[in-house]
Amino acid sequence: MAPTERLPRNPLLLALASLMLFACVGGQLFQSEPQGWWAERGPVVPHETFPASCDLCHEPGDWVTLKPDFEFDHEKETGVALEGAHEGAQCLRCHNDRGPVADFAALGCAGCHEDVHEGLQGKRCDTCHDQQKWRVTGMIAEHARTRFPLVGAHAATACRRCHEGIEAGILAPLDVECISCHQADLARAASPNHVANGWTESCDRCHIPTGWNGAAFNHNTFPLTGQHRVTNCAECHVNNVYAGTPRDCVECHRQEYLGTTDPNHIASGFPEDCAQCHTTSGWDGAFFNHSTYPLTGRHATADCAQCHANNVYSGTPRDCVECHRQEYLSTNDPPHVSSGFPETCQQCHNTSSWGDANFDHTFPINSGDHRNFDCMECHQTPSNYLNVSCIHCHDHRQSRMDDKHSDVNNYTWSSPACISCHPDGRADD
Amino acid sequence: MALGLASTTGWAASAAAGVDAELDASASVQVDFRVISAPVVSGGSTLVRIDRGASAGLAPGDRVTFRPLGGSPVQGVVQTVEERESVVDVAQATDQLMPGVPGEVAVPASRLPGGEDPQPTDQGDYPPIEWTSDEVEWTEGTPLLAEARVLEREERPPVWRGRVYMTSDLIHDGVGAGRDDLFSRLGMDARGTNLFGFGGEFRIDGEVNMRDTQVADGQGEQDTLARLDRFSYALGGVRGEPRRIEVGRFLPREFPELGLLDGAEVSWRTGAGHSVGASIGYLPSNDRERSTGDTLQISSWGTLMVDEDQRFQLGAALQKTWHMGEADRQLFLARLRWSPNGPWSAFATAWVDFYDSNDPLKQDSVELTQAIASLSRRIGKYSGVSLSSSMNRYPSLLRNGIQDLGSSIITDGSNRRVSLSGWTRLSDVDRINVRADQWADQSSSGAGGEFGWGHQLDGPRIQRINTSVFYREGRFGAVKGLRTGIGGPLSGGSWRADLDAGLFGQARFDGSQADLFQGALSLGWDGIIGADWLLSLTTAYRFGDEQDAVSLGFLLQRSF
Known part of the structure; x- marks a missing residue:
């Protein structure tokens, strides 16, 4: 960018300079009449309708000092009611040398009050301010009339944190993209590193406006439950690479899958779908859906190895006698082998106890x-x-x-x- | 009013007798009536209103003599009498009885307050008037029959007016790890008139800001900052002196859109209300520190009064800035103000930026950066409608803005709003208002509406009830809610209690927590304490999903 401009080639600048020159010397060229632009003489406060007895209001000696008990019903005398702070304001705050007060009053608040917002908020000061005090209240309601209602943390945030310099009247339009205000938060977001991952916009897709962490964070594509909830992001998103992070357990937990010996998942031929047996609460307490062989009675509490000898889980027979042959062969009460009892134990026995055998004695012996x-x-x-x-x-x-x-x-x-x-x-x- | 009677009785008696010679008090009480002064308050051709009534002893049928300056006496008869004023029927129509014309009326002493022999005891605490006004030197151009000459500014004693204040707000946010935010302001805004005998006005406005934010993770902030918002001296711009110059740190009076300035401005206004002006100086930084020296500007402006009543004004301004020595902004401002005495009023301002080939984002283009417009119409005394619209884009500037915007926002960002509102009074105590609006920015759009009802009561403590329902499609979600409030007088001031509750649904967030119910209950009291002190107290509790915050605040201000 050029450090300077060539003035003659800029028509705007020429026009500006011309106007400046005119403004500076115009007053001299067109010297006004003695009474200037406000031709009216007399006191700055119109007295036409006042009583002719000056001493009703004025102290002797000068026209400036009013009597201590001076009262003036502005609404009755002028038809204009004074409200709020205007009610107690000194007359000369409005009625002064600037000119007829009606001309300024017609401009609304800005006719008398300096527009500290530099014209950027229009002329309706009463949208935010009342006539009693200049301090603003009710901004949550006013914000609800914009595209950015104050919700969550924003409702309890000091105005100045978004409207920098508002105490100095600076109230320029703001962009409401999150990042336009939260760049510092973005820079601080190290776990995960948002910038490194290219997450520099659309914060609202993952966050709600109540906070950055905890429930305010949306990980719904992979709900963070159990141990995942307290896990450091980098444990799953290695090297701060978030794109393409797999959702299958074993992709992150392969080491556990390979290393576990109780039971040995590889040797047992366990599937790699960890969620079949495990929850996110922890590896312990795995619940295998043993539906192919429901674990009831004593089986429910039996150690896996009692059935799955040598951690061999595949090909485990489902016939009772294959595991309980020793009991079948050794029992003497009655001796099953010599008695010719079948090897289908379940005909007489349940899984709760051997002693609860219930043989279907077709010959009546119970009556x-x-x-x-x-x-x-x-x-x-x-x-x-x-x-x-x-x-x-x-x-x-x-x-x-x-x-x-x-x-x-x-x-x-x-x-x-x-x-x-x-x-x-x-x-x- | 008794004071007026007492001060006029002595010399009025002589006028009643038709004698020019002075009479002492003892002579006046020997007469059976008194003549009192009764100046015209409002004039008419056959009926005039005078500034004396029953409290001064007047009664229908009393004769009144008016003595217009430079004219013959005019006679009239009191027709009706009020407490402080009377209506006089003038026998012969005349246009001489303007407000202020002296009048005299003879009143029987028996009607006067205090009985037959009223003594001028009501002079009370005030000493006899001794007017010490100097003779006015007549100069060419001064009307011969001019009213009393007013003291020019430079002839008046120096006067300071303004206020000092302190305000403080504390917010305790209990969500998550918690946060406490304290923000206090101590400031003064004062104007001194004719401090140096030149009739000028000195302005000083500054604040000390104290911030203290405490957060659990230790990333809080504390700082104290003193800032000077205004420090200027202005001469002229008042009657008798159409030229005006202001130097220092000030906001341009006619075109505040040009921004706070550290420099000088000259302006000149014609009798018809047209004006031109120009300024040069530095624009303080657009942040809370308001540091100066980086951005130099020159500007010029003019306004044109379209009508004789000076209710329709057009204005335009040009501004050129250099930031750190490099050419920066070329701004054209256009403004319309129309506020006739009728029911309509209109207001519009437009900011237009010109970009040259050096601009990295908007080279060789002209862009309407911002515009504000409103059109209002009153319907009767208690109803009205208003249509307002605004739009803004983000200028490409070297000078720092409030936000550090990305180039895509500067290039494509925009926001447009249009709203239509109306209000009317249903009865002496009921009022309704309705509002509908629509907005659109670079990424989305939305609409909203609000319906409100207000009711006045005669209770000693509760004198208003307000309720409104609203719906808003915002940039990140929609909110629907209810606001209600009550208020009334209390301990020399006014109190209020307001409840604001809404259900917010975040648009693109698909988690179960996307819907939030949030509310705020606030209490406040404003009042005048002592002669010049204003105290305002506020407290609020914000509650609901993921929200638990309490705020306390106050404003203490003394005007002088």
Whole structure:
């Protein structure tokens, strides 16, 4: 930029200089009449309608001093009511040598009051000021009439923090882009470094106007919950690179995925979707959705390794006996193997306890004549519960049974035959 | 009014008797009536109003003699009597009975306050008047029948007028880590007239500002700054002296749009109200420090009164600035003021910047940087409508602005507003107002509206109730809310309580906390304490989502 301008080539400057010259010498060239531009003589306050008895108002000796008990009903005498501070103002504050007060009053407030805002706010001073005091109140309401209502932290912020120099009357239009006022905040934003990441505008996309941190920050593309809430940004956004930060857990937590031994996720073939088992509250307390094999009863509290031996999680069988074969083989009450019990444990047992076995004994033993029988009374061969004896009981002695079955074809007096025809123990079967 | 009676009785008695010789007080009381002075207050051809009434003993039928200066006496008869004034029927129509014309009326002594023998005791605390006005030297051009010569400024005693004040505001924001902000101002604004015997006016206006901001992270700030806003001496610009010069730090009187100036301005005004002026000097910095010496300006301006009543004024100004030695702003200002006695009024100002090829952002262009316009019309005594509009762009300047704006904002930034408002009185105690407006800037636009109702009461403590509802689409969201307030007299002043509550929704923020309910409850009292002291107290509590702040403030001012 050129340090100086060539004056003759600038028509505006020429016009300005000409006007200045005219203004400076005009007064001499057009010397005014003695009374000047305000031809009216007499006191500065119009006295035409005043009583002719001067001493009603004036002290003797001069025209300047008024009597201490002087009163003047401005509204009654002039039709113009004086309100607020005007009511107690000295007459000469308005009625003075400048000229007829009506000419200035017609201009509104600016006719008498200096426009400290340099014309930038228009002529409606009463938008912000009242007639009692010059101190401004009610700016929250006035701001609500602009494109920038005061919300959040802005409502509790001193005016001067945005309108720099307002105490000196400076009230020029401001741009309301956040960054136009918050450049210092932007520069201070080191975690994350907003400038380095190119976040230099549109603060309102991530922040609400109540503050920069905490709830006022919008991380909704990846909600910051649990441990993420207190995590340093740089832990996820490495090297202050925010663009393209992955949202999959394992992309940030691969080291944990690879390093964990309890259980060993790799060896176990765990998926890389950590969220299947873990929450953001912490790695401990992982909850695996064991829906393929619901963990009920004792299984719910069992250590994983009890089923998933050697941290082998893939291919874990779902049949009970595959884990509980030892119990199946060793139990003596009754001996399952010798008794020919099936290996489908769940037929009799639940996951709460072995002792709560509930065998579906089709032959009634909970009611009727066989109620409260000891097992051995029928299963007289301890090693084989498939052997059942009916005929050893005096109620089923052969002579009696023969008589009862005289009309039954192929009748034989043997326990298997009894069970065959009377599986539920009823006589009429 | 009793004072006027007492001071006139003595010599008025002689006039009633038609005798020019002086009569002493003892002679006057021997007469059965008194003649008192009754000057004309308002004139007419056949009916005039005089400055005496029943309190001075007048009654319908009393004869009044007017003695217009340079004319023959005019007779009249009192027609109606009020407490302090009377209406007199003048037998012969005349145009000589202008306000101030002396009049005399004979009043029976028995009607006078105090009975038959009123004594001039009402002279009271005041000594006899001894007027000591000097003879006025007549010069060519002075009307022969001029009214009393007024003292010119340079003949008057020096007078100081102004105010000293202190104001302080404390805001405690309890959100988050918390913040306390204290801002105090101690200042004086005074004008001294004819301090040096030249009839000029000396102006001084300055403040000391104290800031103290405390925040939890230790990044608070404290500073104290003394600032001089005005320090100038002006001569002329008053009647008798149409030329005016002002030097020092001042705001140009006719064109404040040119900005605060450290320099000098000369101006000249014609009898018809036209004026021209020019100034040279430095523009103080556009910040709270108002430091000077960086930006030099020269400017010139002129105003033109379009009508004889001097109610329609057009004005224009040119300003050229250099910042740190480099050419900076070329500004053209145009202004219109129209405030006739009728119901209409209009006002408009435009700032136009000229950019040359050296400007990095707006080279070789002419831009309307800012404009303000309003048009108002009163409808009857209690109604009116107003249309106002404004726009602004951001000038490309070397001189620092309030904000450190980016080049894109300077190039493309703008803001336009237009609003229409109206008000009317529904009854003696009810008033409504309505407002609708629209705005648009470089990125978005919005609209808003407000409807308000005000009611006056006769209660001893509550004399007004105001309520309004509003809606606003702002730059970053929309707010809808309610304001209500009450107020009235209290302890020699007036108190007020206001509640402002709104629901704000942030536009581009998609979090669950995008909707905020916020409110403010404020209390205040303003009053005159003592003869010249003004005290204003305010307090407010801001509450709602993510908001918890208390503010306290006061203004103490003494006028002199």
